[in-house]
Amino acid sequence: MGTVATYSDRARIKVNDSARTQLLDGEVVGILNGIIETIYQTLVNMGSNLAYGVGTVTTVADTIEYTPTFEFDGFWREGNWVDGEDTYIYQVPESDKTKWDFGSSTSQPEAFYLTEDSKIGYLWVPDKEYTIHHTYWKPLTVLTDYSADDFPWGGIWNRAIERLLVVEMLAIQGKDPSIHASFASTEWDNALKMVYARGIRQEKVVSNMFTVGGI
Numbered sequence: 049m050g051t052v053a054t055y056s057d058r059a060r061i062k063v064n065d066s067a068r069t070q071l072l073d074g075e076v077v078g079i080l081n082g083i084i085e086t087i088y089q090t091l092v093n094m095g096s097n098l099a100y101g102v103g104t105v106t107t108v109a110d111t112i113e114y115t116p117t118f119e120f121d122g123f124w125r126e127g128n129w130v131d132g133e134d135t136y137i138y139q140v141p142e143s144d145k146t147k148w149d150f151g152s153s154t155s156q157p158e159a160f161y162l163t164e165d166s167k168i169g170y171l172w173v174p175d176k177e178y179t180i181h182h183t184y185w186k187p188l189t190v191l192t193d194y195s196a197d198d199f200p201w202g203g204i205w206n207r208a209i210e211r212l213l214v215v216e217m218l219a220i221q222g223k224d225p226s227i228h229a230s231f232a233s234t235e236w237d238n239a240l241k242m243v244y245a246r247g248i249r250q251e252k253v254v255s256n257m258f259t260v261g262g263i
């Protein structure tokens with residue numbers, strides 16, 4: 049039995065729905081997906097290590113676009129580089145291809161773009177084989193099976209998800225969820241502490257605060 053069933057059954061006890069007279073299992077899964085989507089957005093916004101992965105693309109001379117072996121929801125601004133280099137390549141719109149004379153010039157890539165079908169294009173067009181690393185946001189896997197599925201993120205958010213589910217179920221029943229909302233807030237804060245302990249992205253901050261004349 050997966051953690052979806054374990055923690056959802058606990059939530060059912062708290063809202064007096066062990067007999068499943070209020071919500072079917074599939075309806076609970078739908079509520080849970082809304083909860084984990086909210087958590088996922090929070091993890092992305094704070095740059096949590098729980099939400100990203102690193103993949104590679106190996107280029108071929110004179111080939112501009114590639115289908116990566118990993119699925120992604122987006123890329124870090126400072127997390128994409130050619131193997132062996134100490135500077136990042138950066139993302140540009142596909143329409144910028146003309147600035148790199150993509151039809152007749154090749155060199156080591158210094159930028160990349162995404163196509164409408166999720167291919168990655170490199171600019172300059174590669175002149176030889178390169179290994180290019182990409183730090184990307186991992187897509188969230190939707191829950192589908194009440195009995196077998198597990199919550200993501202290694203158990204860090206399980207108790208918070210349970211409490212948030214209780215709040216949602218009580219609201220659906222027309223009952224006051226305020227006490228359980230307080231418990232949910234505590235569990236949310238506890239989970240965030242563990243997220244910070246696991247690590248978050250430290251993005252470089254650019255500021256002119258300490259330059260002469262603000263220039």
